[in-house]
Amino acid sequence: MTAHMIALIYADDFSWIPEYSAHVPQIVRKYGGDYNFTSGGPVEVVEGDLPVPSGVGTFDFPSREAIMNFLNAEEYQPFIELRNRHSKTQILIFDGKSA
Template identity: 70%
Template sequence: MSAHMIAMLYAEDFSWIGEYSANVPQIVRKYGGDYDFVSAGIIERPEGEMPIPTGIGTFIFPSREAIRDFLNSEEYRPYVELRNRHSKTEILIFDGRSD
């Protein structure tokens, strides 16, 4: 069963995103993931009270284990540090539908 990851990014300065975006997609693919960064415009919240992120990344991986392997990989670590220096991120992992 596939697993999905959503990363909600909260940042004011995106000067670092070019380096991140140039390198992270190939690391995601190494762990079997597909990277689809969705933040090309205004994000709306028609219901609820959660803070509106400045960017949202959506990903699909073959499994939760593959997501955890990616998140904890040596290759990704420098980009986690880069991202965390400039933003706050909330990450959710969940299983895909089996039908």
Template identity: 80%
Template structure:
């Protein structure tokens, strides 16, 4: 079953995004993933008490295991460190239909 990942980023400084975006899509693809949608524009929380993120990315992968392999991969670690130096991130993972 297809698995999905939603990443919500909270930052005031997007200077790191160019380096991240130039490298991470190749790593996502290596683990069978694809970017479904990304936005660094205005986000509106329509319901609930969720903090308003600065950006949102949604991804499709073949499985939750593939997502975890991507997140824990050696080649992705430097980009996690880059992202975490400049932002706070929340990541959700779940199975479901596209």
């Protein structure tokens, strides 16, 4: 079953993004994922009390297991460290079921 991942990024400095973006999409694809959409532009919370992220990424994977394999992949670890040096990130995963 398709699983989805949303990354909410909170950062003041996006100078690290070019290096991250040059490598991470290929790693995502290696684990069966699609790097669907990322935005570093203005994000607006229109309902609820969610802190406003400075960036959002959405991803589709074949399963939750594939997401976890990607997140735990050895080749991805340096990019987690890079991202965490410059931002705070919240990651959500959920199954793709019809309502």
